[in-house]
Every structure is written in structure tokens, then in C-alpha cells.
Amino acid sequence: MARVLDFFGGFNLTLRHIARPAVTVSYPQAKRPKQPRQHGRHVLNRYEDGMEKCIGCELCAGVCPADCIYVRGLDNPPDHPVSPGERYGYVYEINYLRCIHCDLCVEACPTQAITESKMFEFSFTNRSDAIYTKKELVVDDAGFPQRLPWEDWREGEAAMTGGWMRATSPAGDARYEGKIQWTADLGAGLRAAEGGQSENRNDEATGSKLLRRAFAKHVLPEDQPLDMVGLRGLINSLKEKRPTPKKKVAK
Amino acid sequence: MNWFASVDPLYAHGTTGIVILIAIIKIVVGFASIMGAVTLMIWFERKAISKMQSRIGPQRWGPFGLLQTLADGIKLFFKEDLIPAEADRFVFKLAPYLSLVPALITFSIVPVGGTLHIAGHTVQLQIANPPMGILVMLAMSGISVYGVMLAGWASGSKYPLISSVRASAQMISYEAALGMTIVTIILATGSLSTHDIVTAQAHGIWHWNLIRLGIVPFVVFLIAITAELNRPPFDVVEAETELVGGFNTEYSSLRFALFYLAEFMNTITMSAILVTLFFGGPAGYVPPIHHFAWIFPILWFLGKTVAFAFSYIWFRAALPRFRYDQLMDLGWKRLIPLSLGWMLIVAGFLVNRWWGLSMIVTVIAGWFVLTRAYSLGADRTSGADSVLPEVGQRPTPSRLYRQRTTKGEK
Secondary structure, three states: OHHHHHHHHHHHHHHHHHHOOOOOOOOOOOOOOOOOOOOOOEEEOEOOOOOEOOOOOOHHHHHOOOOOEEEEEEEOOOOOOOOOOOEEEEEEEEEOOOOOOOOHHHHHOOOOOEEEOOOOOEOOOOOHHHEEOHHHHEOOOOOOOOOOOOEOOOOOOOOOOOHHHHHHOOOOOHHHOOOOOOOOEOOOEOOOOOOOOOOOOOHHHOOHHHHHHHOOOOOOHHHOOHHHOHHHHHHHHHHHHOOOOOOOOOO | OOHHHHHOHHHOOOOOHHHHHHHHHHHHHHHHHHHHHHHHHHHHHHHHHHHHOOOOOOOOOOHHHOOHHHHHHHHHHOOOOOOOOOOOHHHHHHHHHHHHHHHHHHHOOOOOOOEEEEOOEEEEOOOOOOOOOHHHHHHHHHHHHHHHHHHHHHOOOHHHHHHHHHHHHHHHHHHHHHHHHHHHHHHHHOOOOHHHHHHHOOOOHHHOHHHHOOHHHHHHHHHHHHHHOOOOOOOHHHOHHHHOOHHHOOOOHHHHHHHHHHHHHHHHHHHHHHHHHHOOOOOOOOOOOOOOOOHHHHHHHHHHHHHHHHHHHHHHHHOOOOOHHHHHHHHHHHHHHHHHHHHHHHHHHHHOHHHHHHHHHHHHHHHHHHHHHHHHHHOOOOOOOOOOOOOOOOOOHHHHHHHHHHHHHO
């Protein structure tokens, strides 16, 4: 008898799924939240005083398994130095036809000059456009990655650059998880640590909380956020649906 | 009184101009509505199955993506029409029509509503009410096998050929069970005409063939018709994982669209036939409203048909595909004996009670004999050596060697 009932389990499951929200989104208009440590397009960071972090050491070019980075260093001009050190990255090019977004360059960088944003949606129509130079890679004066016209930037993709580096460095050692080992960035200041893989990760500070909320109905019951489960979840969801009451302006 | 009048009361006063006009209007409206229904059905299937799989589904064209089918049709229309070099050109071109035309003709015998009185003429709300009635549906499903079979054969390609061989075997074997359940209904109704079958069920839910004949014929019919339509879980014909795209792999452009159209048209038509045969067709509560009471039977019919169209979609979402041998087992070893036995029981009770009871005894005895025969046939250990044991129970070579040697010692 149980076998017969099992046969109808599929019917039950498919019917229950009708009531659930869709996992997919209408893509070009809406995007799913990115993973907290998504590997996207690189950025070259700057210090809070506007100086470039890159010192032209070529470690990133050396470690790159796809051989897509080309760096040439040059001595800083004494009257208007580009970086606080002795040398700076005079030429910095990344060929995105070759890049595999492994983030080894991010790990190799001694000054956290190169990190990765979460944005991977960019395209080009010829090979030379695939090579990003310093002009495109260096962050703008506000400290954010440049939003180039052929790239598809959304909210949150620029804010969380280099999450992978800040979650696992140095060398993925769990003892260093959550410890700030990096310098402050222009605009963003000293960035918080990203969620690592251990139990005591801080979901609030990272993107993973966002992600888990988005798919709350589809993740395992024990992984669902507590404020979305049961009666409390029902009340919260009703609260979200209710239009926010207008505050009365005091005369 | 001409011959037509005995078939359809529309021709009772002779075949005048207005009668021909009414007939033409019926055909045009029927054709247009089935075409519209197909586009809606394709949209409905895609949308419903996407909801069941937690997807969004078509949404770009028209409100809720309603015009998606139209967009697909336009796209297919402008695609290149390709005929493979190895193809039998004439048969290749003929095959799509052999599957589309039967699908269209089958719908013509479905009563979609009650009876209307227009200008002194009695108009039945069905395109045709031929005296052979439901046999038209059996004949047409027989012809549509040719559509699939010839399409696969004429493509001059391996996978379509395998697919068409599967299709013809599957459709022919399930047609037997299908025919047997229809015979049960014909016996109970005493008429082949779909109009008579519907009117026999019109007096309430207890008169529906679903309940009057016991649930078994309905279940057999539902399974057999799903197999006949080559719909999941019986879609071994179009098993993408095994056969690329099935019998229509080599088809493109409009010819492919015709196959696609025929498939969904068949789904709708078979839902309608199912409703006609088991659920009283347009039977249902009609509120006493003047001049508009004729709408309600149509609404009842539509509601029931949509419910069954949904059930096919539900099957597709819920059930995994049958293996080919399982499919044949189900058809020949389960459904055909079951429908045959049930037909005997119903026929017996139609004569008198004692015949019915004796038929029950006969069927139970036959069931025991068949079960024993199946178990003997399935027992691979006592059969000839050439029969391989079941997968997973095959003896290892070392065990076989041990068996041989111990046998020799004895």
C-alpha cells in the first residue's frame, strides 16, 4: 500500500510547488542575488588618500595560470607619486578572453591592489576590446569600480569587491577567518570580513544572508532564516506586504 | 425523408441553403475554436508545468505570455524548410498532414453543447453526428499512427526510424485496451453515436459512465489514451535522452509546426472524448435563464475538458518516463486483460444477473491463470538456458562454473 501511495507522491509534490514562489527571475530585468564570494571582473583598488595600491611587483602576472595579466612597473615620479611605495604599476592589462576568474592574482597581491567585483556580465565585439587596461580597471574617485557602458552593473555588485580574499586569506587558513588583514580602500574604508566556511560566520555583514532569504522556500528547513519560518514568518511576510504607514507631519 | 435526416435532425426539412449555411458556420466555428484552443493549450501546458517546476515560464509576449505560441508559430513559419537528402520526399511531405487531419476530424464528433433551435431548424452543437460515431475516433487514431510511422520512416535517419517503430508498436498495442473500454461503453449505451452516449448520461452524476460502469474502464481509458497520445509518462517515442527529438527530428519549419499542432490538438480532442465518454460531456446543472441557457452546457463541457487537459500536464510534471518494456508489459499484461475482463462482466450484467455473476467467476479464474502464466514466464531460473536471468541476479562466471562442476559430481 505504501508503494502505491509513494506513486502518487509525485503528484502531491508538483501540486505543492504551484503555490511556491519561482526560483528563476526574468533575467535581464531582474537578477538573482550574487553569491557572497562571486568572482567577477577585476578592479584595481586605491588607498583612502587616492594613491594606487598597485606597486608593479608582477606577482599577479607570475601566478596567473591562464597567463592573462600583463604588468610593467616603473619608478614613482618624485614630484607626483602614483603609489606610496617605490614603484607603481605603469602598465596593467588583463585579457578577459583568457581570464578564468580563479582569483589567484587576488591571493598573490601583497597590497590587496587587485580584487574582484561580482560583475561578470560584460561583452565585447573584438579581441582588442577584451583587454582591459589600467584606464578601465582602476576604481573611480569615489572608490567604486567604473561602470563601463558595455557592462551590466546592478546594486550590490560594486560594493562587495574582493569578498573571496577577505573570507579566506591568508592562504585559506581557518585561524585567520574574520581577522582584518587588509588595508582600507578609497570610499569604502576598512571593509568587513566576508563570511567564511566555519560556523561562526556573520551572515549579516555579507551577501549570503540576502541569498538565503531570496530562496527561503526552497532551501532545507534547517537552513531557513528563523524570522521567515512558522508563525513569525507569516507575520513578517504580512508586514512586508502592508504598505508603510505615512508619518504624520508635526505642525 | 432523405438519408441525412436520419443522421442529423438539421436535415429534417430538406437540404436548403440555410441548412448548408448553418453546417458551414458550424465547421468554421469548430475549426477556429480548436485552433484557438491549441494555442491556449500550448501556453497553458508551458505555464502550468513551469509553475510546477518553480519556474516563471513564458511571459514576454502578451499578457502572461499568452501570445508566446503565436510568436513561436511566426518564428517557425519563417524558418528554413529542410528536407534531408536521404528522405523519401513525397512521404516526408505527406506525413505531417496524416497526423494533423485525423486530429481535426476526431474533434468533429465531440458534442460540445446541447441542442439549439435556429429558424425552425434543430442544430446539434457538434460538427457532425455520424451513425458510426465513436468508431470515427478509433479510425482516426489508427490513421494518425501512419503519420508518425511514415514521418520516421521517410526521414531517412536512424533515430526517427527507431522512434516510429516504437510509436507504431505502442499505439497499436494500447489501441486494443482503448477499443475494449469503448466497447464497454457502447454495450451500456446501445449506440455508437456520441450524441446518444452523451444523452444517456444526461440525467445526473449517477448516470455518468464513470460511475455506471465502475471506475475501472475510466482508469484503463485514461492510461491507454495517454499512451495513445505519446504523452508523458509514455513518451518513449520522443524520449529526448535516447532518440534526439523522436520521429520529427528531421522536420523543421511549418512541417514541424504541423506535428506540434497535431500533438496538442490530439491532447485537447482526447480530453474532450474522455469527457464525452465518461463524464457526460456537456451534462451539468443548467440554471433556468431564458435565451442563454444553451451557454451552460458548453461551459460545463469546457470546464471538464480543461480539467483533463490539466491532468495530462500534471502527469507530465509528476511521472518519470516508462521504460519501453515496462510500457509493453503494462499494455499487454495489465490493461488488455483488465479491460477485456471488465467488458465481459459488464456484458454479462446487461443480459441478466446470473450471466454477470458467472462472468465475474470466469474473470477471476482467468486472472489466476494469467497470474500463474506471468510468474512462470518471469521465472528465469526454471526456463531454457538461453533466457537470461534478470539484471542484478545474473550469476557471476565463477558461480556458474561452480554450478557446472557440482552438477557434474552429482
